[in-house]
Amino acid sequence: MDNSAQNGWIAELELRFSKSKSKTFLSTRKHIGPLTIQRPFYPEGDLCHLYLLHPPGGIVGGDQLSIEVNTDSNSSALLTTPGATKVYRTSDHKHSTINQNFIVAEDSSFEWLPMETIVFPGANSQFSSKLLLSGNARVAAWEVYCLGRPAINESFDFGSLNFSLELWRDGIPILFDKLMIDKTELGNIVGLRSFPVFGTFIISKTNKKVLETVRTMMIETESCVTGVTQIEDIIIVRSLAKKTYLMQDLFKNIWQTIRPLVFNREATIPRIWAT
Numbered sequence: 001m002d003n004s005a006q007n008g009w010i011a012e013l014e015l016r017f018s019k020s021k022s023k024t025f026l027s028t029r030k031h032i033g034p035l036t037i038q039r040p041f042y043p044e045g046d047l048c049h050l051y052l053l054h055p056p057g058g059i060v061g062g063d064q065l066s067i068e069v070n071t072d073s074n075s076s077a078l079l080t081t082p083g084a085t086k087v088y089r090t091s092d093h094k095h096s097t098i099n100q101n102f103i104v105a106e107d108s109s110f111e112w113l114p115m116e117t118i119v120f121p122g123a124n125s126q127f128s129s130k131l132l133l134s135g136n137a138r139v140a141a142w143e144v145y146c147l148g149r150p151a152i153n154e155s156f157d158f159g160s161l162n163f164s165l166e167l168w169r170d171g172i173p174i175l176f177d178k179l180m181i182d183k184t185e186l187g188n189i190v191g192l193r194s195f196p197v198f199g200t201f202i203i204s205k206t207n208k209k210v211l212e213t214v215r216t217m218m219i220e221t222e223s224c225v226t227g228v229t230q231i232e233d234i235i236i237v238r239s240l241a242k243k244t245y246l247m248q249d250l251f252k253n254i255w256q257t258i259r260p261l262v263f264n265r266e267a268t269i270p271r272i273w274a275t
Contacts, residue, residue, distance in 0.1 A: 008062020011035035019074040024048040058086035061094030071108040078111040089122030106135030116144040144199035195240035
C-alpha cells in the first residue's frame with residue numbers, strides 16, 4: 001500500500017530572506033512534499049512579495065505541514081497565499097498538524113498576511129504558530145479561521161481542534177494563546193460565543209498613535225466584534241465574526257492604515273488579492 005496515502009503528506013518549507021545592495025531576495029528555499037512558492041514579485045521596489053502554495057488544495061488526516069521563515073537583518077518581505085487553506089474531515093482517527101515558525105531578525109520587517117483557513121466539520125487538527133522576534137524587528141501578522149462553511153449553514157458540529165499562538169522577543173515570551181475547540185465550546189460565552197470565524201492580528205514596534213488609530217477602527221455589531229490590547233509595543237487585535245469577509249476586510253483596512261506608521265511604506269495591495 002502507498003505509505004503516503006496511509007500516513008498523509010509530509011510537507012516542509014524553509015525560506016530565508018536576505019538583503020542585497022538593491023533589494024531583498026530569497027536566499028534559501030528548501031522544500032519537501034507539496035508545499036512550495038511562486039517566484040518573488042517586487043511591486044514595491046526593494047521589498048519582496050512571495051506567495052505560498054499548497055498544490056493538493058487541502059489538508060486531510062495524517063498530513064503534517066511545517067513552515068519556517070527566517071529574515072536576515074535589513075531585509076523586508078511580505079508573504080501571503082492565493083486562496084483559502086482548507087482542512088478537511090479526518091478519518092480513521094488520524095489528525096493533521098500545521099506548524100509555522102517565523103524568525104524575524106533585528107532591523108528587518110516581515111508581513112504574514114494569508115487568506116483564511118477553512119476547517120471542515122470532522123477535522124481533528126493541531127495548529128501552531130510562533131513569531132520569534134529579535135530587537136526592533138517589525139511584524140504585521142494575522143491568522144483567520146473559519147469553522148465550517150457559514151454561507152451554506154454548515155457548522156463545526158464534530159471534530160477536535162487545538163490552536164497555539166506564541167510571540168517571543170529576544171528569547172522572552174510576550175504572548176501565549178491556547179485554544180481547544182469542539183462542538184461543546186462553540187457557544188461558550190467566554191469562548192467563540194457562537195461566531196464561526198475568529199482571528200488575531202499582531203503588529204509590533206507600534207506607538208500610542210498607532211494604538212489610537214486602530215482603536216477607532218474597532219467594530220461591535222451582531223455580525224462582527226473586535227477588540228485591541230497592547231503589550232509593551234505590541235498591538236493585538238482579536239475578532240469574532242459570522243462571515244469571513246467581514247474579518248478579512250477589517251484586517252486589511254487596519255493593515256493599509258497602519259503600514260505607513262509602522263513600516264514607513266504606503267500599503268501596496270498584493271495583486272493576488274484582486275483575483
